[in-house]
Amino acid sequence: MRDNRRIFLFDVNHTLINTALYHTQALEVLEKGLKKHTDAKSASYITERYDEIFLLMVAGFLLKTDKEWKEIRGGRTSYLELMKLITKHQEEVKNKWGFIKKWSREVFLKIAAEEIDVDITPQALFELGTVYWDTITRLTEPLEEGKKLLSHLYSKGYPVYLLTSSDGRLTSNNGFFEYDPKLSGSYKKNRMKALSLKGLKFRDVIVGDPEDKPLPGYYERAIKTIEKDMKKKIHISSFVMIGNSFEDDLETLMEMNVGTGVLFKKGSSPMKKKNDIYRVGNLMEVVDLLSL
Numbered sequence: 331m332r333d334n335r336r337i338f339l340f341d342v343n344h345t346l347i348n349t350a351l352y353h354t355q356a357l358e359v360l361e362k363g364l365k366k367h368t369d370a371k372s373a374s375y376i377t378e379r380y381d382e383i384f385l386l387m388v389a390g391f392l393l394k395t396d397k398e399w400k401e402i403r404g405g406r407t408s409y410l411e412l413m414k415l416i417t418k419h420q421e422e423v424k425n426k427w428g429f430i431k432k433w434s435r436e437v438f439l440k441i442a443a444e445e446i447d448v449d450i451t452p453q454a455l456f457e458l459g460t461v462y463w464d465t466i467t468r469l470t471e472p473l474e475e476g477k478k479l480l481s482h483l484y485s486k487g488y489p490v491y492l493l494t495s496s497d498g499r500l501t502s503n504n505g506f507f508e509y510d511p512k513l514s515g516s517y518k519k520n521r522m523k524a525l526s527l528k529g530l531k532f533r534d535v536i537v538g539d540p541e542d543k544p545l546p547g548y549y550e551r552a553i554k555t556i557e558k559d560m561k562k563k564i565h566i567s568s569f570v571m572i573g574n575s576f577e578d579d580l581e582t583l584m585e586m587n588v589g590t591g592v593l594f595k596k597g598s599s600p601m602k603k604k605n606d607i608y609r610v611g612n613l614m615e616v617v618d619l620l621s622l
């Protein structure tokens with residue numbers, strides 16, 4: 331018999347979609363946009379550096395060992411230098427909020443433009459960030475298995491919510507970057523709603539603005555939002571969280587005694603790891619594992 335109390339929470343990136351797949355195509359559109367603010371040669375330089383900065387940030391997120399870093403130009407040192415620069419640009423954000431938004435594309439653009447002394451207005455930086463993200467949203471196709479699993483859950487009447495990180499959209503004021511969680515969050519929420527038109531069925535999205543995954547405050551806010559949406563108190567054991575990162579998606583919720591955690595590692599064989607943590611290599615395996 332199916333458990334009527336279950337509520338499903340999904341991470342988005344690398345679980346239901348793959349944003350990085352569309353990054354390269356978005357660069358072309360970004361370069362076109364940059365040409366409205368500077369000459370063609372500078373636009374091309376800034377786009378190239380923006381790409382390098384993005385890839386170095388991805389490396390910083392994924393790589394763990396010195397051996398892995400040896401493959402990357404500039405190695406870990408260049409990543410740490412970049413992080414210092416990103417932090418410096420967000421001093422005001424850090425003072426006000428206690429954190430920085432390290433993936434902010436507006437800051438990547440600013441750093442790239444500064445290297446060749448091209449001055450792009452704060453407003454233009456934000457507009458260019460929008461051009462980049464809008465292109466990615468337009469191109470994004472949800473992963474097939476994700477669409478299938480969400481449709482299956484929908485047909486069985488299980489509520490589904492998306493738990494996604496912030497895009498870190500930053501505006502600027504007097505030469506400093508500024509963070510408005512409402513603006514950043516509603517932008518991301520609209521991007522996620524566009525996915526529902528591409529076959530992903532869900533009830534609502536909880537975005538990492540202001541606090542983001544894996545902070546307990548993020549999950550507490552998520553649960554409050556869901557309780558409000560469902561108009562009832564929900565016990566933490568009713569939640570099933572599905573994501574591709576143990577640290578970002580599962581660890582905090584496990585500490586809060588969430589009902590079930592599912593780690594999605596593409597291609598790995600399905601297994602029960604311990605207690606209520608499962609691993610799947612294909613999202614649809616969740617159906618059999620949890621008898622849905």
Ligand SMILES: [Mg+2]
Binds near residue numbers: 342
């Ligand atoms: Mg993810």
